[in-house]
Amino acid sequence: MVKLTSALSISVLAGWAGVSLAAEPPRIPVNFPQPEAGQYVHVPPTLADLEEATIHPELKRVIRRGHDLFVNTQQLRGENVFNDMNCSSCHLGEGAQPFSAPVWPAAVVLPNFRSKNQQVNSLEERIAGCFSFSMNGKPPEYGSDNLLALAAYHQWLAKGVPIYQPGDSLYGRGYPIGQPDAEPSYERGQVLYEANCSICHAENGGGLRVGDDVQYPAVWGDASYNWGAGITRISTLAGFIHNNMPLGQPRSMSVQDSWDLADYINSQERPQDPRYTGDVAETRALYLDTFHKSTYYGLEKQGRLLGDHDNLGEKDFLKPGALRPRFFE
Template structure:
């Protein structure tokens, strides 16, 4: 465990300080540290990018006002709870899922969004901009109401995303190393009881047995994996493969890749079998909603399914958590006509 925490600290040192290393030396050290933690080495054709740091920003030859806006984006990203009750209605920060302030590979680093969007997104069936992608996170992962498109908050967040992508070409022609939450192969069988045991042994110490997480004042220390303080049924991480990928690559904190593939999937299955606020796309009927969004999303979640331990149909309710609305007006279709 000491070695793992040392390696995590070393990644932090590489990510958060430019140091005296050459670019090639920095990349080599970065990759070596990741492989020591059990992550795969990049394949020959993959794009490896080490995002610039906030320290790098201070030395960058960009306008002081742009620096100020990027800092504001970083502040909003790492302390999104400052928007609680306005744009955020649970105890999540952006960095709850995108760890390391959105820089960490295999934890859905955010810089790829800045160079791969606009692009088609199957979840909503149309081409999405970077702002719209961020709005989706507020809508689903924050169970909230996104800042207005073009607002100071949204510009700051997009500026921070773009800063982290400094030096990467738009629409890169190589696969991106460490993108998303890559999941291990799914085992033949998943177990609720094994997942519950694994959660209580490995996760509850931080996230609580009841899944409520831990907050101190208005700061999220450990986010809630389910319940009213968590993401809603439309959030990407309710999909089993996304949850399993996040858990395998990032949890327990400071011990990535320490769980077996079976443990990661079982814990994901257990967490994804707990209740949370309603999907903002809810039609008023859980079966109808699952049928409508099953092909593009819920075929990978437990939404609308029967929980084996008590016969409860998951998502069969009108609870919207801490907010007093179901769907913000930013969730809409586009035709480009």
């Protein structure tokens, strides 16, 4: 048995599928569940490890640039980002934290088929989707310096993990959460939000800015993620809340409370889905099976038909060119 005695405490049995241990694991919370037999446990390398790595100095520079873009994506605001989000807003711990959708799995499971757009996606395309939906923006051009740097940072975090590792075997992937005991409640969620979330994200969901610096991102409204973002799915937001919120207190919010909060937050308006056809019912129907069956988009909540508008938030375009289909003959 190997036991990490740093911030992350994980017992690793010899019979498990794989183990990757960095010399200096990142600071991540300790109250996560122990891995199950057969799960692949990976503690991503840090920037300190990068300095000691025997790779070309130029590659190190590019990886550092990718890290800088990841934690401060707001530097691309008005060009590629049109809301208050950074990559690290949803992927905490600089993209390395388990149960906060760590990004290193993307580097080892892609290219792969993605149900959201019904095609095989590369790592760059997956990152482009985050810009298009979560950041309500326009991705850097494929093959550009910035997109290359972000992909390089993802792959650095995955150092040592076998390619095409089965996605469901990766410990800490995504935002897992169980089902609630009762139907999620907007009313309960509102009470919970005002008591636990509004101090950082404001009562109107607009987040907190100090001058031009975003301290806490908006969770609804023009400066938040749009209706095509993965976190508009109630289960995804509930999982994020349960595993990561309030900040610094992971898994302190119960499963039921997390679902109630997700119901409340994702019943609020936000910028239009970039795939919008001009009719919210038609758009919902087009992407119902692949995505919107798990969102409230196009449904009536609290007397409002959600998504029935032409509001694009802070940008002046609907669909970025990066959201293109690919089909093989």
